[in-house]
Amino acid sequence: MTAGGRRVGIAVLGLGWMGQAHSRSALRLPSLFPDHAYAPELVVCADTDPGRRERAVRDFGFARATADWQEAVAADDVDAVWVTAPNMLHVPMIEAACAAGKAVFSEKPIGGKPEHAVAAYRAALAAGVPSGVGYNYLWAPLVLHARAMVAQGRLGRITHYRGRFLSMYGSDELGLLTWRFKLAEAGYGVTSDILSHSVSMARFLLGDEISELVGMRETTIPRRPLPTGAASHYGRGRPEDPHGDVENEDFASMLCRFAGGATGTFECSRTMVGPESQNAFEIYGTEGSLAWNLERVNELQYYRRGPEDETGWTTVFGGDRFPYHGAFVPGQANAIGFEDLVAIEDHAFLQSLVTGESFSPSFGDAVDVVAVQQALVDSWSSRTWESVPALRAQADGAHAAATTAQED
Ligand SMILES: NC(=O)c1ccc[n+]([C@@H]2O[C@H](COP(=O)([O-])OP(=O)(O)OC[C@H]3O[C@@H](n4cnc5c(N)ncnc54)[C@H](O)[C@@H]3O)[C@@H](O)[C@H]2O)c1
CATH class of the missing domain: 3.30.360.10 (Dihydrodipicolinate Reductase; domain 2)
Incomplete structure (x- = not known):
């Protein structure tokens, strides 16, 4: 499906609830948004469940499916990766996608602890790739x-x-x-x-x-x-x-x-x-x-x-x-309804990939969200008020220092 707009080859990692929702988006976006500047192509789906791999090809029209998400991320015909696997797979998948120079859209929460969202943000910063996070309700x-x-x-x-x-x-x-x-x-x-x-x-x-x-x-x-x-x-x-x-x-x-x-x-x-x-x-x-x-809604x-x-x-x-x-x-x-919000966020993300406009919510926004979670977790143990740490500024500082060290 490449009619109209710039081709964006898509890999979806995990074809459960959200992997299916985003895959269905890719199929219907061009007809929903006639101004689309992109042409989504479902290239490869990775899932450990053979039945879901079969569905990916048969019902969603993915060109192929694999049990090995690393193979999907590395594929030359993939431009953008949707991370829709259970939380603890988010960061390794995101790091691999960033290292391969792919744009990455990850389902929330990005890992399961604050440090995971920070790692994902740093990977996207280091690779200079666009990122998006699935806070779909913001798009209602x-x-x-x-x-x-x-x-x-x-x-x-x-x-x-x-x-x-x-x-x-x-x-x-x-x-x-x-x-x-x-x-x-x-x-x-x-x-x-x-x-x-x-x-x-x-x-x-x-x-x-x-x-x-x-x-x-x-x-x-x-x-x-x-x-x-x-x-x-x-x-x-x-x-x-x-x-x-x-x-x-x-x-x-x-x-x-x-x-x-x-x-x-x-x-x-x-x-x-x-x-x-x-x-x-x-x-x-x-x-x-x-x-x-x-x-x-x-x-x-x-x-x-x-x-x-x-x-x-x-x-x-x-x-x-x-x-x-x-x-x-x-x-x-x-x-x-629900999947319409997923379609809106996917449209906005794909559109940003083609126009070059910055996309929000990005991994940086996810870091601001988990900074609040960090203060909450701290408060559980201290049983007192806690300040929200400046996690995004710290990550930006570490990235700037690493870039300067590389230049020297
Ligand atoms: N934005 C939302 O409203 C929303 C709603 C539900 C879930 N989520 C998020 O989406 C993510 C996925 O949740 P879900 O409900 O779709 O989960 P799910 O359990 O329905 O699906 C996960 C899929 O990942 C596959 N998988 C597991 N290990 C894998 C591996 N190593 N390689 C490839 N595939 C693998 C599973 O087989 C399954 O098909 C979670 O991070 C969750 O927080 C977001």
Whole structure:
């Protein structure tokens, strides 16, 4: 599929949930975005599961599939690599792709601990290749609109931000002990998996950084049934199956201050019963407020201070008057969904590769997100307020020093 635009040969590493979502994007992007300057070509998919390799070629039209991701990354006909494997494979895959001079789009959280995102950022800096990270919810048309409203000052001065991602994916005590629950494969638990979405959202919406915080964590379901064979994210075992230990946190929360003066609270959980996928924010300003929740992705709530008899919450439905929405469906209140957000981010990343414009969120943004995670982890042990470390500035300094040393 190379009609129109500059050919971009794509490798996808891992054809699970997100590998399939990004592969489907590549197939439908040219028809969704007629202004596309790129022509995506699904060149090679790497997965250790033979059934998924077969699907990659049969259903997605990849030219070939391999069990060896290193072979996929090194291939001459690959220009850009999508990293969609479990967390702990992100950094080796990213480092290899950068060393081979390929552009890299990685799913969040980039590894499972703060140092992993820093390593990925440094690899991209050293190789001078473009990078992108899959904070897909930032691309929801109503989130983009909310960001513009904040930037235009329509809420006045921002006083408080409330972020939460409460998901039920781990709420079943018989939910399988998949890679997400293990330190060696996922790193930290919900703080890597979904707090990363909430923190990236807050930075994006406010254009401000969290400067200090205090937080807590809990593991609410300490043991789970062991999977047999390839286990799905939502797979279920039986009470009589052998069980193993959950090795990372199910719940985390934090109170924080932003550099610009606003206060903030964040909560994330994978085990609460009730909130099915509550990736949500509330932004409070001196003149108004906004609220959004992924469970109602096509609705933005807006409260505007006005004459007393006109003041109150208004529901704004999604529609083609907001960024990107019209690529999927025309008119007002015709809904878009999860994979549409993935398509928007993939379009923006591919477009940036061809136009040469810088892309955000990049690995640098991921480092700013994990700097918050680092302070949270520090706070778990110190049980006090912690400052958010300047991880991106430190990495930039190390890169500059290494470049100078090479030149000397
Ligand atoms: N942005 C989002 O909304 C979102 C949603 C889900 C997952 N994710 C992220 O995407 C990544 C993948 O998650 P998922 O839910 O798609 O996982 P998944 O378990 O559904 O898929 C992972 C795939 O990687 C394959 N794999 C494992 N080891 C491999 C290896 N050595 N080489 C090649 N392939 C290998 C597996 O066989 C599987 O097909 C994670 O980092 C996760 O945090 C992001």
